[in-house]
Amino acid sequence: MKATRHAARRRPGRRGPWITTTAALAAIGVLVYLVMTLRAGDGADAVTATDTRAGADPGRAAAVTAGPRTGATPTAPQRTPSPAASPSSTPPSVTASATPSKPKPPKARASATVAARSDATQAPSAGRIRPGVTYRGLATHYDAADGDGACLFGPADDMMIAAMNHTDYETAKACGAYIAVRTANGASVTVRITNECPLPCAPGQIDLSRQAFAKLADLSKGELSITWSLLSPSTAEKISVRYKTGSSPYWCGIQVVGHRNPVARLEVAADGGWRALPRAEFNYFLSEQGAGCGKSLRITDIYGERLVLDGIAIRPDALQSTGVQFRQR
Incomplete structure (x- = not known):
């Protein structure tokens, strides 16, 4: 009975060391593998793993990229835009709307153009006071x-x-x-x-x-x-126009102020042409019947230079600058 019990104990004793040795070797192998893997990954910026979650398709395992390690410089992912998304160096063309824009209101300041210039040495419109005479x-x-x-x-x-x-x-x-x-x-x-x-x-x-x-x-x-x-002096002043107090579309007096050369004539747009207005002793050109009041004006200096003035409204006793001047002689 003693011999039987001793034999029964030694059978398991023989298998125990083999199993223990095998498990130890396996553990050492796993440890070595992990050490080698960690050393190989020390110089890498990211670690790639395979998605082995429950239910994942082994044939379509998704690669998961970990974030950068501490101390590594993050690099923005490089994307190649599709041809349709590539910016064009040519600016896009603008197509005008078929709907006309609203006209801008006229400026308070009058516009003026030179209708004609005279280069004659004599002043064709001069009166008693003539240039070049002492x-x-x-x-x-x-x-x-x-x-x-x-x-x-x-x-x-x-x-x-x-x-x-x-x-x-x-x-x-x-x-x-x-x-x-x-x-x-x-x-x-x-x-x-x-x-x-x-x-x-x-x-x-x-x-x-x-x-x-x-x-x-x-x-x-x-x-x-x-x-x-x-x-005919040098001056920075521009010509202005003033309507006399009481002026209206039915009667008006028009005065020219700040002109370099004497004004010989003032005309108003009327009846499809130009109508000259008479000059009063008090230096206003008068339109007794209202012809041309509030319309385009044409002024002529004694040298024959003409300036056409547009956009001058009837604003009694208000100076309206034209931004132009007769040229120096």
């Missing part, structure tokens, strides 16, 4: 106050102004003219005509503002023998 007379002085006068330009910014004698004033034709006044001793001053010197002012006489007379001599002189001539 006139003789007397210079006197008066208190010009704020600079307004018979020409109705309004207060002056520059008091170098004067009143033209009644004869050479010529129904306001001299209004706005620039003249150079000189004395026998060589003193000179440039003034703009803004007023009329009534009779008995003689032809050739210029009544200067006190400020302008003082450029030539002491005011105590009273009067000086002078010569004077018309100028």
Whole structure:
């Protein structure tokens, strides 16, 4: 009985060491495999595994890419766009709508174009005051106050102004003219005509503002023998147009302000053409029946240059700039 029990114990004792040795070897193999795998993956940025989840199709195992390791520089995936998605270097064309756009409202500032220019050496529209002619007379002085006068330009910014004698004033034709006044001793001053010197002012006489007379001599002189001539000065000022107070489509007075050269003629668009308006002593061109009021204007200087002015509405007593000027002569 003792021998039988001892034999029964040794049978399992023989298999035990083999199984233990086999399991140990398998464990060592798995450990070596894992160590080798980890060493091989140390230089890689990502690890690829196979989806072995329950229900996964072995023939269609999905590859799963892990994120970058700590310290690795992430790289954006490179995508090749399809031809349809490739941007074109040519900008897309724009097709205009068949619906017409609304017209823009006219600007408050008038537009102007040069209708015609005259290069004649003589001033075809000049009156008594002509370019290139030297006139003789007397210079006197008066208190010009704020600079307004018979020409109705309004207060002056520059008091170098004067009143033209009644004869050479010529129904306001001299209004706005620039003249150079000189004395026998060589003193000179440039003034703009803004007023009329009534009779008995003689032809050739210029009544200067006190400020302008003082450029030539002491005011105590009273009067000086002078010569004077018309100028076409350099100026940055642009021509403006003003409708007289009370103007309407049925009656209007139109004035030109800030012109370099004297204005000889003003016409309005009427009856399919141009109609010249008469000039009043107070320097407005009058349309007694309303012809052309609020329509295009055409102004001509004494040299024959014409400017067509559009977009000037009837705005009584308001200066409307045209942005243009007669050229210098």
